[in-house]
Amino acid sequence: AQTVTQSQPEMSVQEAETVTLSCTYDTSENNYYLFWYKQPPSRQMILVIRQEAYKQQNATENRFSVNFQKAAKSFSLKISDSQLGDTAMYFCAFMRTDKLIFGTGTRLQVFP
Amino acid sequence: EPEVTQTPSHQVTQMGQEVILRCVPISNHLYFYWYRQILGQKVEFLVSFYNNEISEKSEIFDDQFSVERPDGSNFTLKIRSTKLEDSAMYFCASSESYRGVDTQYFGPGTRLTVL
Numbered sequence: 510a511q512t513v514t515q516s517q518p519e520m521s522v523q524e525a526e527t528v529t530l531s532c533t534y535d536t537s538e539n540n541y542y543l544f545w546y547k548q549p550p551s552r553q554m555i556l557v558i559r560q561e562a563y564k565q566q567n568a569t570e571n572r573f574s575v576n577f578q579k580a581a582k583s584f585s586l587k588i589s590d591s592q593l594g595d596t597a598m599y600f601c602a603f604m605r606t607d608k609l610i611f612g613t614g615t616r617l618q619v620f621p
Numbered sequence: 622e623p624e625v626t627q628t629p630s631h632q633v634t635q636m637g638q639e640v641i642l643r644c645v646p647i648s649n650h651l652y653f654y655w656y657r658q659i660l661g662q663k664v665e666f667l668v669s670f671y672n673n674e675i676s677e678k679s680e681i682f683d684d685q686f687s688v689e690r691p692d693g694s695n696f697t698l699k700i701r702s703t704k705l706e707d708s709a710m711y712f713c714a715s716s717e718s719y720r721g722v723d724t725q726y727f728g729p730g731t732r733l734t735v736l
Contacts, residue, residue, distance in 0.1 A: 553727065553730060554727035611664040
């Protein structure tokens with residue numbers, strides 16, 4: 510069975526600084542998809558970024574980028590130039606069939 | 622920008638009562654999902670639905686749960702006889718296709734409180 514592990518329950522960063530959130534996963538599959546979702550205090554789940562496992566190039570979305578290491582089964586999220594609005598829970602998720610498997614989340618606090 | 626909507630935003634019910642949670646997926650999406658998140662825990666998959674049939678369901682999705690697409694726009698989750706442990710945030714999601722080809726977009730969630 511696939512599992513997703515986020516080993517950092519909480520992280521904090523100062524505004525304008527860079528922070529990296531870790532995620533590892535376990536699967537025997539070769540083709541799959543990885544996602545980072547953001548959950549602000551409103552509790553809505555917002556897609557941040559996605560990565561296809563068959564792509565070697567790391568995905569980037571504005572200030573958000575990933576470091577995808579397929580052999581190591583690692584999928585970290587880097588947030589550059591952190592903003593107060595980035596304060597949220599961040600969930601890493603794995604998809605192989607049509608269901609998302611989520612990690613336990615990392616609570617990120619951005620300080621002014 | 623199209624979005625998934627859910628109603629109600631908060632539902633309070635007595636244990637043993639039936640509840641129906643409603644979702645309106647993005648209009649051109651064909652695949653629909655329900656997830657739940659117990660407070661302080663991770664988001665868990667409940668069920669996926671395509672072409673008026675359940676595609677996949679988790680062990681959480683037992684006989685107390687059912688899903689339906691009663692018309693061309695709504696997608697519902699019914700819990701027949703609620704238990705205290707059903708208290709959670711329930712998220713609906715939809716995607717244009719599946720198996721990761723298209724991203725699942727989530728609604729704002731319905732907070733279910735079972736007393």
